[in-house]
Amino acid sequence: MSKQPDQITFSLPEWLAEYAGNYRTSIVLEEWMRFVIGAARKNIEECTGGPFAAAVFERETGKLVSLGVNLVVSRQSSVLHTEMVAIILAQQQLGTYDLGGTDMPAHELLSSAEPCAMCFGALPWSGVRYVVTGALSEDGRLIGFDEGAKPENWIQELESRGIEVRTSVERDQAREVLLLYQQTGGHIVQHEGELTLTFRLY
Numbered sequence: 001m002s003k004q005p006d007q008i009t010f011s012l013p014e015w016l017a018e019y020a021g022n023y024r025t026s027i028v029l030e031e032w033m034r035f036v037i038g039a040a041r042k043n044i045e046e047c048t049g050g051p052f053a054a055a056v057f058e059r060e061t062g063k064l065v066s067l068g069v070n071l072v073v074s075r076q077s078s079v080l081h082t083e084m085v086a087i088i089l090a091q092q093q094l095g096t097y098d099l100g101g102t103d104m105p106a107h108e109l110l111s112s113a114e115p116c117a118m119c120f121g122a123l124p125w126s127g128v129r130y131v132v133t134g135a136l137s138e139d140g141r142l143i144g145f146d147e148g149a150k151p152e153n154w155i156q157e158l159e160s161r162g163i164e165v166r167t168s169v170e171r172d173q174a175r176e177v178l179l180l181y182q183q184t185g186g187h188i189v190q191h192e193g194e195l196t197l198t199f200r201l202y
């Protein structure tokens, strides 16, 4: 084989750090979600990825640990869903692979939409103790996103692993962002045997 790179790197959109820097610490769940949904919207407006954002917060203090956005198409990687990006960033930030360590404050992951099969699988390994989502799976499906082979009872599956789940927080705002993405055109990746780029208008 040809020589492969000796490290894995991916850059983040230039606007992301400034957006994260504008976060005003809060302990109100809906404010966290509106902040996350705003990042998903900005990711569309800036043409830096798909219409999804996720963030990790310290549950008790409301401190923002990381903010991620979907980077699949812009960074040419099928694993760079927003939850994965937020988890990678939080773990890098805190210097641990386990956000649920006994010496850690409890961490909560907010995502602008429900997790796909991959992110559902990654959540228990991340160490987050709480997961909160905005748009429902059916909102994503309506505009062509496929979550893959996620169990119907995914919430119970996560809860059986000690992760508390809440869905539909600020759902209307989150769904609006998905519709905006559809209206303005963008990449939608469908999983039907192989990755297919269905359309790109910008």
Ligand SMILES: [Zn+2]
Binding pocket: 081, 082, 083, 115, 116, 117, 118, 119, 120
């Ligand atoms: Zn995912």
